[in-house]
Amino acid sequence: MSEYPRLVIMASGRGSNFQAIQDAIEQRRLAATTCAVISDRANAGALELATEQGIDTLCIEPRHFAHRTDFERALMTAINGFSPNWVVLAGFMRVLGADFVRHYHGRMINIHPSLLPRHRGLHTHRRVLEAGEDEHGASVHFVTPALDAGPVIAQVQMPVAQHDTPDTLADRLLPLEHRLYPATLALLINHRVELRDEDICIDDHTLATPLRLGRDLDDHGRLVEPGGR
Ligand code: GAR
Numbered sequence: 001m002s003e004y005p006r007l008v009i010m011a012s013g014r015g016s017n018f019q020a021i022q023d024a025i026e027q028r029r030l031a032a033t034t035c036a037v038i039s040d041r042a043n044a045g046a047l048e049l050a051t052e053q054g055i056d057t058l059c060i061e062p063r064h065f066a067h068r069t070d071f072e073r074a075l076m077t078a079i080n081g082f083s084p085n086w087v088v089l090a091g092f093m094r095v096l097g098a099d100f101v102r103h104y105h106g107r108m109i110n111i112h113p114s115l116l117p118r119h120r121g122l123h124t125h126r127r128v129l130e131a132g133e134d135e136h137g138a139s140v141h142f143v144t145p146a147l148d149a150g151p152v153i154a155q156v157q158m159p160v161a162q163h164d165t166p167d168t169l170a171d172r173l174l175p176l177e178h179r180l181y182p183a184t185l186a187l188l189i190n191h192r193v194e195l196r197d198e199d200i201c202i203d204d205h206t207l208a209t210p211l212r213l214g215r216d217l218d219d220h221g222r223l224v225e226p227g228g229r
Contacts, residue, residue, distance in 0.1 A: 030185055153188070156212070
């Protein structure tokens with residue numbers, strides 16, 4: 001059995017970020033193993049992709065449970081059955097309750113399509129344009145009970161052009177997300193990373209600001225400046 005850190009990936013949609021992580025594993029940029037892909041939607045593309053690659057899948061739909069807490073308990077039992085080191089939210093479009101989130105404190109991460117703390121929640125591409133901002137990006141953060149508000153580990157940035165629409169922004173950002181997520185996971189796996197209260201410590205250095213892909217962090221998850229910033 002593989003000694004690599006074990007990932008459980010949770011996805012509600014097409015699964016391109018899951019696939020980017022899987023590609024990084026296949027190409028040996030990421031020394032991890034994906035134990036399962038779990039979805040809250042039976043028609044999620046992520047489930048189909050995982051099945052094609054021989055990865056275990058599970059679908060747990062909230063409509064089969066009377067209460068959100070029952071749904072989340074079932075989800076937790078399913079996840080724990082795979083004994084993951086990391087729970088990786090990759091387009092999992094459901095707000096998770098505080099008990100669930102606390103159970104995975106310091107080992108559950110999420111990718112969000114904005115430069116957090118800007119634009120938590122939905123429709124980030126449209127909101128960047130409405131706010132007249134000239135830069136956009138994506139963030140990988142630890143999940144805490146407040147939505148999209150956990151400490152940010154790493155970000156990728158890109159300029160907003162005058163002719164951009166929400167769709168063109170989304171299209172340009174997605175390939176950057178596909179670089180950011182595996183790189184951040186590699187960082188978490190290769191270094192001693194701890195979440196202490198709201199602080200992220202990497203090899204015992206507190207991270208003052210999120211790492212930026214291409215500046216502080218390379219595509220293999222290596223810190224460009226020893227010890228980070
Ligand atoms: C990605 O853009 C991801 O950043 C976003 O959903 C998309 C999933 O795409 N996540 C969120 O908005 C979470 N709040 P994918 O299914 O192709 O990976």
